[in-house]
Amino acid sequence: MRPQRYSRRELLGATAGISIAGLAGCLGDDSTDTETETDPSTGEQTGEDATQVGMIYALAGLDDRSFNDAANRGIQRARLDYGISFSNHEPDAAKDIERLQRELARSETPTYDLLCCIGFVQQDSLGQIASEYPEQQFMIVDATVDAENVASYVFKEHEGSFQSGHLAGELTSREITLGTGTTNPDERIVGFVGGVENDLIKRFEAGYRAGVKYADSEVTVRSSYVGNFADVQTAFDMAQGMYDDGADIVYHAAGGAGLGVFQAAQAANRYAIGVDADQSRSNPRYADVILASMVKRVDNAIYSATSNVVEGGFQGGSVVPLGLEADGVDVVYGTSLEPAIPNDVKTAIQTSREAIIAGDITVPTEVEG
DSSP states (O other), X not given: OOOOOOOHHHHHHHHHHHHHHHHHHHHXXXXXXXXXXXXXXXXXXXXXXXXXXXXEOOTTOSOOSSHHHHHHHHHHHHHHHHOOEEEEEOOSSTHHHHHHHHHHHTOOTTOOSEEEEESGGGHHHHHHHHXXXXXXXXXXXXSOOOOTTEEEEEEOHHHHHHHHHHXXXXXXXSOOEETTEEOOTTTOEEEEEESSOSHHHHHHXXXXXXXXXXXXXXXEEEEEEOSSSOOHHHHHHXXXXXXXXXXXXXXXXXXXXXXXXXXXXXXXXXXXXEEESOHHHHXXXXXXXXXXXXXXXXXXXXHHHHHHHHTTOOOTTOEEEEOTTTTSEEEEEOTTTGGGSOHHHHHHHHHHHHHHHHTSSOOOSSOOO
16 A cells, blocks of 8 residues: 655645644634635535646647647546646747746645646656655656656557557448548558657557558558657648548547648548547538547546545556546547448447457557568
């Protein structure tokens, strides 16, 4: 059993409490209690000492219609349910991340109960900052930091990507007309556009390729990497090249750059699969080409970490895996195209989902061959 951890603010409050108690013993105590109280009917915190959360986002910043916006939805939900207070911090460049982590960790106005570090790019600096501020509680999304004051939330994106690949493989092998697009079953080609070519994004590709092959071993998968998560034009050019070469469907794991994949799909009258959030909702102008999105429940990770702190159950030193079974990842069909996807394809996707959860399908985390 892990020893109970106390946040930096709780320790500072305890120290202040000792001093105040000493004075009260001499002067008499007629002070007003301003500690946080919780409404049992709503779970909302009241008073001056509501839980304080600092949000440090990934480099794409807010309004990315994807990863960061999902994290923001999670902390907004925690605010509504628990009455917590939070502040948003958006680094302009990688060099800003360590500075933000350190500034918030040593802040006393407010003193943060939890700092949420969104994205793998925060991993290296957080390892150092967490050791410098051992009483500060942190959580990180999409990476692991081995420290007792850091809770690491990692997603099994390869499992959700397998589902995306299974869908793409099923549809490219058929003559399908959905919305304004069509497939060409004589070609049977699909594509993948990644952001940065690292271990994390390669897991998306590995799962996607495995899902495609599970549907139809004869389907060709083409892949390219933008080199960042912001270059819409390069993503457009890569996807356009795939569509020109016969691809029916392109799945992206390229963050904000993925907008270029949707634009290329519209220009080619083909299809795309989004990532991180339901992009047919967050980018409705492209709903006519977005077959589905592989959602990562970043919002659930933020909400879970925050609620754990509020309720005194911070999971410091732990790695929390979020896959299909835990509803950490999933495939959701596009708002416009879902009704036109054949029912037997939906049944096949649901069957493979259940097989992955049961352990009957093992999804690779590395690109095979």
